[in-house]
Amino acid sequence: DSGIPPRVARRIPVTQAIVGNLATSSLIGKELSETTDFLFFLETNDFAPQGKIGIVLIEKERDGTKEMEIIEVNPLSDAARSGVQSGDILVKIEDQAVMNMDDIKVVLMNKLVGDTVSIVVKRPLKDNGREERNLDVILIDPENIKPHP
Numbered sequence: 001d002s003g004i005p006p007r008v009a010r011r012i013p014v015t016q017a018i019v020g021n022l023a024t025s026s027l028i029g030k031e032l033s034e035t036t037d038f039l040f041f042l043e044t045n046d047f048a049p050q051g052k053i054g055i056v057l058i059e060k061e062r063d064g065t066k067e068m069e070i071i072e073v074n075p076l077s078d079a080a081r082s083g084v085q086s087g088d089i090l091v092k093i094e095d096q097a098v099m100n101m102d103d104i105k106v107v108l109m110n111k112l113v114g115d116t117v118s119i120v121v122k123r124p125l126k127d128n129g130r131e132e133r134n135l136d137v138i139l140i141d142p143e144n145i146k147p148h149p
Helices: 006-011 029-035 078-082 101-108
Strands: 019-021 038-040 055-062 065-073 089-093 116-124 130-138
Touching: 055 101, 078 130, 089 101
Parallel strands: 019 038
Antiparallel strands: 055 065, 065 089, 089 116, 116 130
């Protein structure tokens, strides 16, 4: 589909063509040749899973600054083994400041399961202060983590 509605194409001189993928088309033979101008064969690819830290975050604002609070840590993740705790504030990943989910997605975009990333978290203290901790975390594929039987 060219994205030009037929009613518009009738009013202006445009050339349209119908392109079909043989790998996913349910049409065959004459029906295919009568309805499709160009054909290609494109198989789907299975990509390696993107690595995840193993935490659940919410975006918060504190003193006019956005921050990412960790509200849950997957107990079977390396983040849990590295000492990440619920209530920690995620400050940096790979020396890149993170203030929202977009920042996190950009930093982790090319990271795979098994890669190690350095993170910085701030842990709230009883006196309302915060302690900064530098941790190394091995990224996981949450789909493949199974609890011990």
